Amino acid sequence: MDSDTGTRDDWYADAFGALYPVVYARRTAEAARPEAAFAAERAGLGPGDTVLDLCCGTGRHAVHLAPRVRSVAGLDYSPALLELARRRCCGPLRLVRGDMRRLPFGPVFDVVFNFFTSFGYFLDEGENALAAREMARVLKPGGRLFLDHIGADCAVAGLVPHSERTEGDFRIVEERSLAGGPESRRVNKMVTVLRGGETVGLFMETVRLYTPEDLAALFTGAGLAVEALFGDYDGRAPGPDAPRMMLLCRKGGA
Ligand SMILES: C[S@@+](CC[C@H](N)C(=O)[O-])C[C@H]1O[C@@H](n2cnc3c(N)ncnc32)[C@H](O)[C@@H]1O
Incomplete structure (x- = not known):
């Protein structure tokens, strides 16, 4: 519990329920299309790749990734949003309920995506670092992580x-x-x-706000090499006026 705001440690268990699509009605699959295309291109996504959309929500990015690759798994904590994803998505998409701190996978993914501020949720920063380590762990050697967080400044x-x-x-x-x-x-x-x-x-x-340096250090500490940082889906550099803070990382050992 956060003593200043009264926020429960597991606030995310309530916040992403049946009303989430009402509150975020403008975050549609159509709006996700160019984001998925940008992330796929920057991550060098290929037709043989095995992909994880971590915190997939309603699957609005996964639906665009699926036709480009061999298989996509979508993992989320919210049963309500997974149900919407299930209705939206068909084809080579596996939906799994889970917690980003304990991913039920081995090192099987070529690319992990984490879209739209789905990181920095835990009040204890050690838990955010644990989620970052899990993202690194489930990548194959040489695998890539694309993470889209909010621009702090x-x-x-x-x-x-x-x-x-x-x-x-x-x-x-x-x-x-x-x-x-x-x-x-x-x-x-x-x-x-x-x-x-x-x-x-x-x-x-x-949501925890990170400077580009702090976010890069967190993922470097998780065992990934940071290859590029972007400030938005137009490819601009991060900076005080950039709305997003996006990271492209690679796991060594390929
Ligand atoms: C801001 S939403 C973004 C969803 C999706 N990526 C999108 O762009 O529409 C954050 C997502 O993270 C999921 N989430 C929250 N806490 C989680 C946890 N501990 N483990 C896995 N998923 C979690 C929520 O259920 C929600 O779907």
Whole structure:
């Protein structure tokens, strides 16, 4: 439990339920298409590759990766989102419920993808490092990791403390704040979902913000070589104005 915000250690068990597709209605499979294409190209994805979409959610990236490769596994913790992925995806896609800190795989993947800020969730930084080590462990020698995290400086500078919007029948109210010092900064978001004036969902999200150097050091410490950093899906360099912080890493020993 975070003593300042009251955030439970396992906040992610509630935050990615049936209302997630309402709150993130704009994060569609169509929006994921160019992201999957960019990541696939930068990771040098090939038709014989075995791929893991780690924290696959509804499978909106996996559906674009699957036609390019031999097989895709999608792993996620949320039964609700896995069910949506199951309905969306067919073909060479295996969906698995699991926790990113304990992946139920050996070193079998040519490429691991982790899209859309699906890292830095654990309040104990040792657990985030454990998730990074798991990503490295399940790669074959020479395998690549592509991870898309939030651009920290941009997130801090552009933080909107309060916003409200309508998605179909739902009203979504989001309260955002920063926590921790420069060494351990997190962005917290409290989401309230209302329908017909009644609250139908209330949950917290919290994500660790990393400098490019800190994120690179974390994955280097996990045993990967960082080959490239990007600040967005247009290929720009990371920096204060870059909305994303994307990492391409390689496991040695090929
Ligand atoms: C921001 S969403 C992104 C989902 C998907 N990558 C996308 O782009 O739509 C984060 C995902 O991480 C999953 N997740 C959260 N905690 C997890 C954990 N401990 N292990 C595995 N997946 C987890 C959530 O269920 C959710 O699907």
